[in-house]
Amino acid sequence: MKILITGSAGFIGYNFCKFLLSNTNHQVYSIDNINNYYSQKLKKARLKDLKKYKNFKFYKFDLCNKKKLEKVFKLKFNCVYHFAAQAGVRYSLINPRSYINSNIIGFFNLIELIKKNRVHKFFYASSSSVYGDSKKFPLKETHVISPKNIYGLTKKNNEEMVELFFKGFSTKCIGLRFFTVFGEWGRPDMLIYKYLNSIYNKSNKFYLNNYGNHTRDFTYIEDVKEILFLLLNKKIENNTVVNICSNNPVKITRVLNIINKKFKYKPKIYKRSFQKADVKKTHGSNSKIKYLYNKKKFIPLEIALNNTCNWYKKNWKIFT
Numbered sequence: 213m214k215i216l217i218t219g220s221a222g223f224i225g226y227n228f229c230k231f232l233l234s235n236t237n238h239q240v241y242s243i244d245n246i247n248n249y250y251s252q253k254l255k256k257a258r259l260k261d262l263k264k265y266k267n268f269k270f271y272k273f274d275l276c277n278k279k280k281l282e283k284v285f286k287l288k289f290n291c292v293y294h295f296a297a298q299a300g301v302r303y304s305l306i307n308p309r310s311y312i313n314s315n316i317i318g319f320f321n322l323i324e325l326i327k328k329n330r331v332h333k334f335f336y337a338s339s340s341s342v343y344g345d346s347k348k349f350p351l352k353e354t355h356v357i358s359p360k361n362i363y364g365l366t367k368k369n370n371e372e373m374v375e376l377f378f379k380g381f382s383t384k385c386i387g388l389r390f391f392t393v394f395g396e397w398g399r400p401d402m403l404i405y406k407y408l409n410s411i412y413n414k415s416n417k418f419y420l421n422n423y424g425n426h427t428r429d430f431t432y433i434e435d436v437k438e439i440l441f442l443l444l445n446k447k448i449e450n451n452t453v454v455n456i457c458s459n460n461p462v463k464i465t466r467v468l469n470i471i472n473k474k475f476k477y478k479p480k481i482y483k484r485s486f487q488k489a490d491v492k493k494t495h496g497s498n499s500k501i502k503y504l505y506n507k508k509k510f511i512p513l514e515i516a517l518n519n520t521c522n523w524y525k526k527n528w529k530i531f532t
Contacts, residue, residue, distance in 0.1 A: 213238045214287060215444075218322065219295035220244050220262065220270065221255035223338065223399045224390070224436060228293065230530035231437040233265040240267060241287060244296060245274040249303065250401045255529050256396060268352070275318030285325045291444065292326055294336040297366075300401060301341060301489045304362035307403060315366035323377055331383055335443060336374065338387040339367045340429070340494045349461075353389070353453050363490040375451050385447050388440075391457035391496045395433030395516060396523040400531055404520065407468060410479040412528045418479040422486045424465045427493040428458045435507075442505045456508045459495030460509035470514055474521040 215232065219225035220242030231239050242262070246255050262268050273280045275296055298304075299312040319336075326334050341364030342357040359365045371387045378385050394404050410418045439456055472478050486492070501507050 213290045214241065214295075215239065216241045216243070216284070216289045216292045217295065218243045218275065218293070219297065219337075221246050221259050222295055222299070223276065223397060224393060224433070225293075225295035226258040226262065226397055227264050227395070227433050228437055228440050229268065230296075231441060233262065233268055234415075237267070239269075240285065241271070242291070243271045243273065243275065243281075243284065243476045246272060247359040249299060252530065254400065254429055254530055255530060263443045274314075275321050276313055278321045281321055281325060284286065286328050288329065289331055291333040292322070292331050292335070292441065294334070297337060299361075301361055301363050301401070302487060305489050308362045311362050311366045315363075316369055319370050320373065323374065326382060326383060327377065333448070334374075334383055334385045335358070335440070335445070336370060336385070336387055338371055338389045340389055340455070340457070340496060341491070342371070342389065343494075345491045349495040350459060350492070351455065351495060352497045354453060358471060360491065367386060371453055378451055385451045386443060386448055387453035389453055389455045389496070390436070391429040391431050391455065391494055393431050393433055393456075395520050398520065400419050403464065404467065404471070404517075405524075405531070406480070407471060408521070408528075409476055409531055410523050411475050412531075414477055415479050418422050420464065420481050420483045421490060422492065423483040424463070425483075425492070426464045426490070427461045427495065428464065429459065429461045429494045429496050430467065430513060430516075431456060431458050432511045432513075433518070435510050439501060439505065439507050442507060446505050454500050454505075455496040455498055456501065458485055459496060459498040460510070461495035462513060467513075467517065470517045471521060474518070
């Protein structure tokens with residue numbers, strides 16, 4: 213099978229590429245623009261690891277470049293996983309145009325070619341951010357969505373675009389509403405790796421937003437990889453969305469306390485007020501993924517954090 217994965221230098225894209233290359237004989241083709249939103253050193257290290265595999269092919273360009281994208285699609289893919297996007301909730305307050313370019317224009321270039329080339333299956337990254345500041349938990353795929361920032365709005369737009377664009381068409385599409393994915397090779401702009409970097413850099417300050425009162429549905433990357441692979445091989449509904457979450461919301465302070473058990477040095481925490489683009493709580497229902505796609509068990513948070521910390525201890529220099 214020929215599979216195209218966009219965002220292969222990113223956290224989820226890299227991990228899923230690695231999973232497929234290690235466990236299947238599929239031909240994996242990938243695209244990433246390696247932008248500088250966060251460490252290009254980390255992204256290049258991920259790609260270096262993937263390039264060890266003979267059945268991996270990488271193309272460096274932005275999805276807004278339609279001519280280059282058209283050339284790649286001449287390869288005729290069976291399936292496309294789309295993880296390339298401008299990430300980050302707070303950054304959307306600073307540079308909203310980058311979200312329009314990447315998450316809407318680049319996204320449309322991709323789905324236009326998927327439709328033209330009659331790709332059988334299309335999986336694309338949406339986000340828990342589409343729910344906004346909901347008060348009803350756990351969040352189900354049937355709930356009304358109301359994003360509160362540009363990032364979430366672009367993801368909502370992606371879902372609506374797919375619903376309209378592929379209506380009555382043969383391509384099977386699934387929007388993946390990811391909830392706070394973490395784990396090995398994770399993003400340095402997210403809380404867990406910010407805290408780990410503070411520990412290793414012996415930083416005197418670590419800023420904790422909303423005075424530590426945020427609650428998040430943390431989802432381990434090993435569970436995410438398994439779900440993505442299950443979806444590849446399962447019969448799926450046409451044009452649907454699914455929560456990718458653990459259904460286990462925890463306070464941010466609990467996560468930091470678990471990490472603290474692994475290290476002697478503990479950064480000084482400075483608690484500060486609520487940040488404008490954030491939501492106070494995420495808690496998704498994973499009943500759809502568990503029962504429709506046979507994902508029954510999720511790795512416990514303590515084990516997942518322990519694995520993440522052990523990996524970081526061995527690879528912390530990548531983040532310097």
